[in-house]
Amino acid sequence: MSLSKTQSYRLGGLLAVMANDEIDLDLIKESIEDGFVIYTNGRLKLSEDGLSEKNRLCTLAGLNIKYKSEAKRCHTNTNTRIAK
DSSP states (O other): OOOOOHHHHHHHHHHHHHHTTOOHHHHHHHHHTSSSSEETEEEEEOOOOHHHHHHHHHHHEEEEEEEHHHHHHHHHHSSOHHHH
16 A cells, blocks of 8 residues: 555654654654654654554555664564564
């Protein structure tokens, strides 16, 4: 399934936050207002809701993009093998 323009824009912003990349100011404001991104210790970070939204959008797009900590958490919860 393909993402809508809005979903693609949002996913791009969430992935940019993950990568600590340059992000459009309007997108950041919107993501903070929606509770997906928080500003802490001088940098932007995905909130728990942001992680859930990123995972939801990635699933819809057929992608599997995770932080190492997310992969470890999934690995301890299942017997799925994680590639190194």
